Amino acid sequence: MKRLCCLLPILATLFVSMAHAEETSKPNLLFLFADDQSYEAVGYRGMTQVKTPNIDRLAARSLSFTHAYNQGSWSGAVCVASRTMLNTGRFVWRANDVYKTAEAERSAGRFWSEHLKKAGYQTYMTGKWHVPANAAKAFDVTGHVRGGMPKQTPEGYNRPQSRDDKTWQPWDPKFGGFWEGGKHWSEVVGDEAVDFLQTAANDPRPFFMYVAFNAPHDPRQSPKEFVDMYPADEVEVPGDFLPEYPEHKSIGCPPSLRDENLAPFPRTKYAVQVNRQEYFAIITHMDEQIGRILKALEESGKADNTYVFFTADHGLACGHHGLMGKQNSFDHSIRVPLLVSGPGIKPGTNPAPVYLQDIMPTTLQLAGIAQPKHVDFHSLMPLIEGKEKTSYDAIYNCYLDLQRSITADGFKLMVYPKADCVKLFDLAKDPSETKDLSADPSYAEKRQQLFATLQDWQAKVGDQLKLDPKLLD
Template sequence: MRDLPVFRVLSLLPLVATLLVSCVQAAESKQPNILFLFTDDQSYETTGYRGMTSVETPHIDQLAKRSLSFNRAYNQGSWSGAVCVASRTMLNTGRFVWHANDVYNTAEQERAAGRLWSEYLKKAGYQTYMTGKWHIKANAQKAFHVTGHVRGGMPQQTPAGYDRPKSENDTTWQPWDKKFGGFWEGGKHWSEVVGDEAVGFLETAAQDDKPFFMYIAFNAPHDPRQSPKEFVDRYPAEEIEVPVDFLPVYPENKEIGCPPTLRDEHLAPFPRTKYAVQVNRQEYYAIITHMDQQIGRILAALEQTGKADNTYVFFTADHGLACGHHGLMGKQNSYDHSIRVPLLVAGPQIEPGQHEAAVYLQDIMPTTLELAGVAKPAHVDFESLWPLVQGEKETSYDAIYNAYLNLQRSITQDGFKLMIYPKANTIKLFDLASDPHEMKNLANDPQYAPKKKELFATFQKWQKKVGDKLVIDSALIQ
């Protein structure tokens, strides 16, 4: 082929430049991939990067180094003892707790109407994938293009897994013994199954030009807290820290819906012993570290796709867990250990660091819609995290509301938390700045009477906002 004349080459330069600019703009406007890593029962204090406990999470820690960490992320509560059901329904519908309760039994209709999280991303052109715990009343196989093993709820517990350990010589139940089933049902630990399936999807996604949305929902670290022996051995029970707020019995346990007969509370002997708490936390830490290993595999597989630079990674949990705090074992309470979760956001334009704005974990749903170019649906109550990420605003909510059944309410604002126990006719007030473990009740201190009234007024505003119809006698605040 003959060389083009110089003048012809020069005349083509503007066209070439225009094409290059167009290619760059197209690349920049390409929808990002979304990887959502979701754990079950993981308190905000149980990650290595926070340094609050002795738990080891090296792979989550590496993710944290390139993430913006929202250190005050909360679940909004539950209408059910299965707090995960409410949390996941809120997450997938975008609705506040009592609004989500209104559509819980019609969640399949929500899916069919295209109003679930995954359905919006489907319509936006995403290849959607889910594996692990689902636990809402909608068909997961229909809500996503592709699914792996879909687990309804918790792994099956066994009688031997409750009310233990009774003494330091009690070895009737061991986390690594596969005969008890649970996470070992089927022969391979469920966390490893989730890891395998997520890696498998990423290998397929690497060959696809469509953006992907991955909803990876571990059942861990929910009980039965089982993991291979090598992970349990990393945490000698006698070396596990006992929470400073340890109590043998929580005074209002029955009135707040957490009696010894509640399934979660039945996991350890009652009254609590420090040794039983150490063993339960030993197994809690071990299953978290084992799960962290699977998260590491998934993040490594993401890197191998060549798509990591255009992928947003979100990591959080559906709620926290007491596991020995305040004489409680479950998540059916409004203390921070049970309603606060870790929340990491990594990806393009994310400046690593810490953010102290109070947010809800369900804010992840509208955040991903915004990233995908989907306008926020009218029914979505939660707020996108993106304006906080970009520094466009400092806060999303003036306070954090929390509810459990009709037995507990709380409002957190400006470093104080007001807890209301209607059945017990009791309130509690904590100064979280000076008392982060929520051990000193200030409710009867006259000095804090104005603060109680201020928080109660905020609480009443939030009741209207979230559709809470429970009537609280204001005389309780006097």
């Protein structure tokens, strides 16, 4: 008995040491999240004039998923749906079902951060949350937790009216918005993430960082030096520019929709240039903060055991197709950048269609957590490791009961129930989605195939909207 008593402290110490070793062997997870950043609005894609040197350096050591999508939204605030899907792991309409009970979901341990907490991770969050659950309870440590968007002002809408319209300037702090509180919100996020990494450098626990910028959401404000990088007259207007999108009212994008009200109707090329000038400027300003965070990660000594993810909650039209917002199913609004870097990740590109919310189960797999039954999205690891070539047979997208789309086999079918029409695009030949093939009889079979796939996906995601096949006639 005496020998056993002597052994007990030793065994206890051994068990603690084993648990500590298991924790420290787990990889760290850094999630960098933008708001409203289209897949084309990153320098490494070479599709626009935007400058993102720090994201580009991250891309050089990452696997880039070139066809990453958001699944859609049940509200005009597309970011709410995107972030609810991300944190619950559920497909769009199932995420909608738990939206009102999100705090109960968190309390039950079914949120992204809660799974990682139980696996021994120290969880951290700063920036935009916009999920109906208590962020302070969802994470061990939080910085500034922001709402949906910085407060807009009347001067920020319906502009510019002309080349002489200088009423609103993105660097002027008197308009509040990103400047509310005295320091630009992107800089606050950068400061707080750097501070956490400096603390984590001396903490043996693995960490999960959820770093969510409000940028580049409107009001697209940044210091003048960043705006001056993009003289408005030199900003390229998208080739698919339209003064108005023909079905804008019937698909839920009228002038009264807040996002669409940012620029005058009908659109002018100059108004689009100014909006894109400010869009690129706030992205470059955010990129500078991301560079600071990545530098702090290197200085912490934790970089070699850290997986870094970068994406956005959805894209943005910002002048494409006569639209300004994200409440549409064109690629510029539903496609996002998605980068993954870390131990064993081979840099390159992967064209497999994925959802940005796939990042959630990917991190769970990396942390050694079995995927919970309620998580609908798929881990990216089989694609990263080359074990699979695809995760999804098609990409489904929705917006309210006004729009549905399905992307498969290089084609996209858009369905507008209220406008009583469909649109069909050959994405390989027409990536800008400007040549509607829906009336071409030689594509009748393709329309039928995609419509059937769309209906299959409606069942997968719990979509109750009945679509009339006569729409194809």
